[in-house]
Amino acid sequence: MFNPSQHDVRRFFCETFRKVQANEILTPLEAIARDWIVQHEEYRDALKDVDAALAADYAVERGQSNPFLHLSMHLSIAEQISIDQPPGIRGAFLALAQRLGSEHDAHHEMMECLGEMIWNSQRSGLPPDGVQYVECVKRR
Structure with a gap:
């Protein structure tokens, strides 16, 4: 099982952002990440400088949102939906996206459920x- 470190994740998103800016060829995973990066313009500054990204501390106590965690959750949810794992997550997502009128908003709702599942585990x-997790998404 692949278990990237915090620095690996931050380097991945910063490198993907750099490649997008330079119009370079992306791997399939980078292409999925790009789709979420472009939907979060507010994270551009965090993605521009890999050294600053590696040093950044996004403490919950300071009320700071961690752009790398947020983008990672989008990536995880996109993968879950693509392979319908856990079983039923794709259908729950589609129903939620239809109710909300937005796949992006549905992802954000699913993040709450994903975070709760991980915390409980x-x-x-x-x-x-x-x-x-699937039942939580269905209740949203």
């Missing part, structure tokens, strides 16, 4: 509960 020491 970490707290309990049990594997992530995909069934509960």
Whole structure:
């Protein structure tokens, strides 16, 4: 299983942003990341400088949003939807996107459920509960 470090993730998004700006060829994963990067113009400054990105501390206590975590969650959700894993997530997403009139807004709602699932798993020491995750998305 691939388990990138925080720095790996930040380098990936910064490098993808650099390649987009330079009109360079992207890998398939970078192309998906690009689609989310362009929808979040507010993150451009964070993505411009890899050294600053590696040093940045996005403390919750300071009320700061972590652009790399946010983009990573978009990427994770896009992958989940593409392979319908956990089973039923694609249908739950499509229904939510239709209700909200926006796939982007549906992703943001799903992030709440994904974060809750991960938090519960970490707290309990049990594997992530995909069934509960799908049910959470359906309730949104």
